[in-house]
Amino acid sequence: MKKILRFFKKKPIWAILLLLVVIITILAPEFIRRRNLLNILLQSSVNGVMAVGMTYLMINGFFDLSVGTVMGFSAALAVGLQPLGIFPAVIIALLAGAGIGAVNGFLVARAKINAFVVTLGSFIGVRGLIYIYTKEDALIGERMVFSDFGSSSVLGIPTLFIIMLVIAVIAEFVLRKTPHGRNTYAVGGNYEAAENAGIRVNRTVMVNFILCSLAAAVGGVLLASRMNAATPGLGWPDQNLMIIATVVLGGTSLNGGYGSIVHTMGGVLTIGVIQNALNLLNVQSYYNMLLMGIILILVVFADSRFKQARNALRVTDS
Amino acid sequence: MQLSVIKKKALGFAEKQGLVIAFLLLVIFFSIASDVFLTYGNIILVLRQVSILGIIACGMTFVIIGGNFDLSVGSLTSLTTVVVISLHDKIGPIPAMIVALLVGMLSGTLAGYLIGYLKLNSMIITLGLLGVIQAVTLIYTGGKYSRLTDPDETWFGFIGRGFVLGIPFPVIILAVVIIIFAVILMKTVFGRQLLAVGGNQVASKFSGIKETRIIMLTFIASGLVTGIGGIVLGSRIMAAQNYIGEGYEFQVITGVILGGTSLTGGEGNIFKSFLGILIVGMLMNGFILLGFPYYTQWVAQWVILVVVVWIDIASKRGKVLA
Numbered sequence: 029m030k031k032i033l034r035f036f037k038k039k040p041i042w043a044i045l046l047l048l049v050v051i052i053t054i055l056a057p058e059f060i061r062r063r064n065l066l067n068i069l070l071q072s073s074v075n076g077v078m079a080v081g082m083t084y085l086m087i088n089g090f091f092d093l094s095v096g097t098v099m100g101f102s103a104a105l106a107v108g109l110q111p112l113g114i115f116p117a118v119i120i121a122l123l124a125g126a127g128i129g130a131v132n133g134f135l136v137a138r139a140k141i142n143a144f145v146v147t148l149g150s151f152i153g154v155r156g157l158i159y160i161y162t163k164e165d166a167l168i169g170e171r172m173v174f175s176d177f178g179s180s181s182v183l184g185i186p187t188l189f190i191i192m193l194v195i196a197v198i199a200e201f202v203l204r205k206t207p208h209g210r211n212t213y214a215v216g217g218n219y220e221a222a223e224n225a226g227i228r229v230n231r232t233v234m235v236n237f238i239l240c241s242l243a244a245a246v247g248g249v250l251l252a253s254r255m256n257a258a259t260p261g262l263g264w265p266d267q268n269l270m271i272i273a274t275v276v277l278g279g280t281s282l283n284g285g286y287g288s289i290v291h292t293m294g295g296v297l298t299i300g301v302i303q304n305a306l307n308l309l310n311v312q313s314y315y316n317m318l319l320m321g322i323i324l325i326l327v328v329f330a331d332s333r334f335k336q337a338r339n340a341l342r343v344t345d346s
Numbered sequence: 347m348q349l350s351v352i353k354k355k356a357l358g359f360a361e362k363q364g365l366v367i368a369f370l371l372l373v374i375f376f377s378i379a380s381d382v383f384l385t386y387g388n389i390i391l392v393l394r395q396v397s398i399l400g401i402i403a404c405g406m407t408f409v410i411i412g413g414n415f416d417l418s419v420g421s422l423t424s425l426t427t428v429v430v431i432s433l434h435d436k437i438g439p440i441p442a443m444i445v446a447l448l449v450g451m452l453s454g455t456l457a458g459y460l461i462g463y464l465k466l467n468s469m470i471i472t473l474g475l476l477g478v479i480q481a482v483t484l485i486y487t488g489g490k491y492s493r494l495t496d497p498d499e500t501w502f503g504f505i506g507r508g509f510v511l512g513i514p515f516p517v518i519i520l521a522v523v524i525i526i527f528a529v530i531l532m533k534t535v536f537g538r539q540l541l542a543v544g545g546n547q548v549a550s551k552f553s554g555i556k557e558t559r560i561i562m563l564t565f566i567a568s569g570l571v572t573g574i575g576g577i578v579l580g581s582r583i584m585a586a587q588n589y590i591g592e593g594y595e596f597q598v599i600t601g602v603i604l605g606g607t608s609l610t611g612g613e614g615n616i617f618k619s620f621l622g623i624l625i626v627g628m629l630m631n632g633f634i635l636l637g638f639p640y641y642t643q644w645v646a647q648w649v650i651l652v653v654v655v656w657i658d659i660a661s662k663r664g665k666v667l668a
Contacts, residue, residue, distance in 0.1 A: 139656055322474070
C-alpha cells in the first residue's frame with residue numbers, strides 16, 4: 029500500500045489518470061467497455077512510441093520540434109516504397125528517420141547550434157521532403173499484409189499497442205540500467221558537471237537525437253500500417269507540439285534531468301483517455317483542442333509550482 | 347598575411363555582414379536565373395507577400411530579445427482575421443479593426459502575464475495558447491468560412507490591396523511598424539531595458555528594471571502587431587478561413603532567427619529581422635519563378651537557416667565545430 033502511494037506521489041499523472049477513468053466511467057458507462065478501452069490503446073500507440081523518443085531527448089535537456097514531420101516522412105516512405113517489398117520499405121523509412129536525427133544531433137552536439145533552430149529547420153525542411161517525395165499526392169499502399177498487420181491483435185490486444193509497450197519497456201530499462209541512460213540524466217541535470225565528470229556529452233546528445241527521430245519514424249510506420257496510406261499533411265503542424273505536451277504532462281521536467289518512460293506512458297494514456305471521452309460525450313472536436321491547450325498551460329503552471337517540492341523529494345529518495 | 351589572420355578577418359566580416367551577404371547572393375542568383383525576378387512587378391509582389399510576416403516579425407523580435415518565443419502568432423492571425431471579417435458587416439470596418447487589435451492585445455496580455463509574471467516556459471505556454479486560440483476561432487465561427495457580403499461596397503479592401511504612389515499599402519504599414527519598433531528598441535528607455543533584460547535577467551533585476559513588466563509588454567506588442575497582420579490579411583483576401591494563419595509562427599521565427607536575433611535573448615535588430623523575413627519571402631518567390639514546385643523552398647529554408655546560424659556561431663567562436 030505504501031509503495032502504491034509512493035508511486036502516485038512520485039508520478040501524480042497516474043493518479044490523475046485513475047481519477048479521470050472513474051469520472052468518465054460515471055459520465056459515460058460505455059467508456060469502460062473492453063472494445064473502447066482497446067480502442068484507446070490502439071489510438072495511443074503511435075503517440076506513445078513517439079513520446080518515448082521525446083522523453084529521452086527531454087531528460088537530456090532538449091526538444092525536438094521535427095518529430096511530426098519526421099513521422100509523416102517515414103509514413104510516406106513506408107507506404108510509397110512498398111513495391112520494393114514491405115520489409116525494405118519499413119527499413120528505409122526507419123533509416124530515413126534515424127538519418128534526420130543524426131543531422132539534428134550533429135548540428136546540436138558538434139556545431140552547437142541551438143536545438144530550437146536546428147529542429148525548427150528540420151521541421152520545415154522535412155515537410156519539404158515529404159511533398160517532394162509524394163508530389164503532394166496521398167499514397168495508398170497496395171500490400172494488404174501491411175494493413176492487416178496494423179489492424180491485427182495478439183490475444184485480443186492490438187499488435188501496435190504491444191509494439192509500443194515492448195519499446196517502452198526496453199526504453200525504461202535502458203534509461204535505468206545502462207550507462208547511456210545514466211549519462212542522459214547526468215547531461216540533462218547538469219551539462220557542465222557531466223562533461224567534467226568525463227561523460228562523452230556530445231555522443232549522448234547525438235544518440236538521443238537519433239533515438240528521438242527513430243522513434244518518430246517508428247510512429248510513422250505504425251500510423252501508416254493502420255491506414256495503409258499516407259497523406260503529405262501527416263504530422264503538420266502540431267503533432268510535434270502534441271508529443272512534447274504529452275511528455276510534459278507525464279511529468280518529465282522541461283529543463284532536463286528528471287523524468288521517465290513510466291511518467292510518459294501516464295501522459296500518453298491520459299491524453300488518449302481524454303480524447304476518447306470527449307468523443308464519447310459528443311463534445312465538438314474544437315473543444316478538444318481548447319481543452320488540450322488549457323491542460324498544457326495548467327500542467328506547466330503546476331510543474332513550476334511543484335518543482336521545489338519535487339526537488340526535495342528527489343534528494344530524500346535517492 | 348598569415349592564413350589564420352585572413353581566416354579570422356573573413357570570419358569577422360561574415361559575422362557582421364553574413365545576412366546581408368546571404369541576401370545579396372540570393373538576389374544575384376535569382377536575377378541571373380530568372381529574367382522576371384528583378385522587375386518592378388515582381389519586387390512589389392514579394393514585398394506584398396512578406397508584408398504581413400514582416401509586421402508580425404517586429405513583435406516576435408521583441409519577444410525573442412526578451413529571451414522567449416511566441417508560437418501563438420499563427421493561430422492569433424487566424425483569429426484576428428476571422429474577427430475583423432466577421433464583424434465588418436455587423437459593426438463597420440473601424441470598430442471591427444479595433445476589436446481585432448484588442449483581441450490581439452488581450453491574447454498577448456494573457457501570454458505576457460503567464461510568462462512574465464508567473465515565469466512559465468514561453469514555448470510550452472504559447473504552444474498551449476496556439477491550441478486555445480485556434481479552438482476559440484473554430485468555436486466562434488462554428489467552423490464556417492467567413493466572408494464579406496459585399497466586398498466592393500467597402501473601403502476596407504484598401505488596407506490589403508490598395509496602392510499609394512505605386513507602393514502597396516501593406517508595405518507602407520510594414521514600413522511604419524518597422525520604424526516605430528526600431529525607434530522603440532534603439533532610442534527609448536524601454537528598448538534599452540528590454541535588451542538588458544534579455545541579456546541578463548538577474549543583473550537587470552538587481553539594477554532595478556521591472557523585468558516582469560518588460561516581458562509582458564513584449565508579448566502585448568506581439569499580440570498587437572499580429573492583430574495588425576490579421577487585419578491586413580483579412581483585407582487582402584476579404585474573407586477568412588479558420589486556419590488562415592497556420593504555420594505563420596514558424597516562418598516568422600525563421601525570419602527573425604535569420605536576422606540574427608539571439609535565441610538566448612539580449613540581442614536583436616528590427617531591420618535585420620525584416621531582412622530575414624525578406625529572405626524567406628524571396629525563397630518562396632524565386633523557387634516558383636524558377637519553375638520548382640513551391641514546396642522545394644521549405645528544404646531551401648532548412649539549409650539556409652542552418653547555414654546562416656552556423657556561420658554566425660562559428661564566426662563568434664572562431665571555430666567551425668565546438
